[in-house]
Amino acid sequence: MNVSIVPALKVLRPAAMLVIVILVGLVLGYWANATFVPGNSPEQPIAFSHKIHAGDNEVPCLYCHTQARRSPSAGVPAVSKCVGCHLEVATEKPQIRLLMSYWENREPIPWIKVHDLPDFVQFTHKRHVLANIECQTCHGPVETMDRITVSSRAVDGSAEVGHPWKMGLCLSCHRENEVVNGTDCLTCHK
């Protein structure tokens, strides 16, 4: 008996092509999002510009992030810190008025966290600041950013804007600076 699969293919072909196109499309869309959307640069409640503060006016990082030199976390300045200057400085700008409205209502500003490490990484700012590692080494050229973005001037050049930190970044720097026990698992994972 001569059985041909051609008639069956004729029926199935459009459906098969549709499935293939949809799958390719899904992958393409997912990849496009992952590659081109700077996911780690969210819009903040106040359009605070590091470029104006740290860049143009050369305010030192530790002036606001005072905890960095003595605590694991760098800390976000209290609203009172912002107000300390902005009672006098640039009081007419709309974003400063927004800041003052938080202050007058005694409400904290709900900043969105940009730089984050997984919970299984034990990182402390204190050691790195005391070792005179520049903040920009990991945080990138913050002084040029209007809106903060995860970025890294990674020593091996592998990290690009928009990429989260990977373990290679830590390790290459630890190797380069010959940190004691710098590549030991328990140094960061404990």
Next chain:
Amino acid sequence: MPNIDRREFLKLVGAGGVSVGGGFMLREANKDQPEYLIPHVLAPEDFSSGLDTFYNSVCSMCPAGCGISVRTREGRAKKIEGNPAHPVSQGGLCTLGQAGLQALYNPDRLTAPMRRAGAGDAGSFEEITWEQGLKQVGDRLDLLRAARRGNRVALLTQGVRGHLAQLLESFMRQLGSSRLLHYDFDHPHTLYAANQQFFGESRLPYYDLANTRLLLSFGADYLNNWISPVHHSLGFGESRQSRPDVRARFVQIEPRMSISGAAADEWIPAKPGTEGILALGMAHHIVAEGNYSGADRGAWTTALADYTPDAVAEQTGVPATTITRLADSFADTAPSLAIGGGAAGNHSNGVDTLVAVNALNYLAANIGQEGGLVFNPEPAGPASQQHQASYSAMVELAEAARQGEIDVLIINGTNPVFTLPPTAEFAEALAQIPLVVSLSSFLDETTALADVILPSHTYLESWGDDFPEPGMGFSVGAVSQPVVSPLYNTRGTGDIILDLARRMGASSVIPWQSMEEFLKYGWRRIYQRGDAQTLAQDFDAFWTSVLKAGAWGETTSGTTAFSLNPDVIASIGVAPPEFSGSEEDYPFILHPYLSANFHDGRGANLPWMQELPDPMTSVVYGSWVEVNPVTAEQMELSEGDLVDIQSPHGQLRVPVFIYPAIMPNVIAIPIGQGHGEYGRYAKDRGVNPIEILSPQLEPITGNLASSATRVSLTATGGRVKLVKTSGVSRDLGRDIVQHTGAGVEVSSAVDNSIPITEVTT
């Protein structure tokens, strides 16, 4: 290649476009939710984010007064440990103290002032403001005070010491009321009375466990809940291991093996209530054998004439050879120490029993000795033991309420509806009082019957201080400071009382605006009494150093000179214990004991304590009755069988736990469970043995003889599975644990050199 027509092509392009968008959104939806960095509005001065800040304070989970050190991060309390600088706890802390965090963060805390909604509808409250609540109470107090009817106000508090106690006292004096009662279920009234009688001391002495070489404990579960368990545990460890050639011996005398009994070298079950007779039997032997040579030897010989070892053996069930052996070693070992309390003090002859224990210490010359008992000096701060209310005082208060003599009752922290037997009819009495105000942090059984609730801070949020009782042989004090900002709309007990004092027009005498201010005022007086070194710094520096260290001490010690009043010797004697209920109807003696986890029930709302296995039985989340294996065999009971326990005053249904280390005619139930209120973790779990206690009294103190109730046991046929972490409690022929049944000598005990005393019933 198949040819695709235009229609087909557009269809594919459309589908492709939609799916690219779909893929894009899929990734978008899978992204982590943004985390927020919420800054402070005002930068706090006392902590840095990411760094621990430690505050020293005082534990208030039980009356021992241990020093604690609380780790806080970003203004939140994270962990409680003992404060190494505090002489009581020396860095140690018990499980209940560790679980204090769960009192702070408890989801069932009262978060705002409340008033009973509608007419007398139990358990239904409406939220009010502090001003409303304080005004309602303050106005009433003001009226009563102006009409000179202040005695119609009663204040009932948990046992508090230090300046809060002083504040309550002057508050009540301003009202013109004598009805100030401190009530704790486990307050050792009989121990205080016995020490007053024998030593003429109104304070407890310091029991120097650390330096003793032989400890005889008559019923005092000193490692678990007797007076200051953390300090005793430290002393226990030191006496065993801190001296190179000396390892102290511990002998525990009690009808049911407690944790202290399990840790002892020798556990001796004497018939319940005969511990004092046993002590006098030993005393008789010491005097008769010439091991005591004091001038009053003749008087002792006369007083103890009836307590020959044979007569005592007959009464106590402990063999005469054991009595003489213990008496000889107690007299020969120096220093040795006898302590008594717990169930031994909670019989109808409680005071006499503890006087007999003191007599042993006297005859073995342990008084004022290192390793014996040392008298404490006057505490540096206010102490108010005289306000401790016995069971009889509570019954009187209830009676006064029923007679309509009380208009306002203010309750602080204590929970008498749970810790008094129903025969006291305390709940009924509360219903007769027009205004019942509770300052509790939780909706416990008593607070549920209140008319107005003015919720207090927990101890981790409030100011206070403590002068531990007993002292450490020298005077100790500590300030309890808030370690976190208040979580809810609550206020400190002291602040509430100060506010009420202002409202009733007593601010000329009680002028302080806050408890912190009053504490500073009180501590300034302590500072001014200080030595040159203290006065070299100004008061603020002194105050800061006391807060920082979490403890403060004076080197003054108590009196060492002691001469016994001869009348005491003549009056020595212990009558046989009296029990409620006849032996025919109620063949068993109920031994209720303070749970290691819940103390007198106050810890039952802490889930950590609920899930912590009981140290002796490993049972979690529930109640059980401990029954000797021989008894269980006779009654054909096995573990988990539900039995009805009937006393002359009530009945409980509870599962059986087979417990080899209990006398066959005694059954034991832990106190602490069986709450009808007190939050989701405590409510409707287990039974409360206090409910079936008979109102049998110790006549000298008027204290409840809580170990003097007889009960009967009836199998119901029902059965539950006990939740416990251990497997079988028997060694199944592996010969790893030596144990005895009734009247059985275990021969292998001799080989293992574990002294075991035979049990006779």
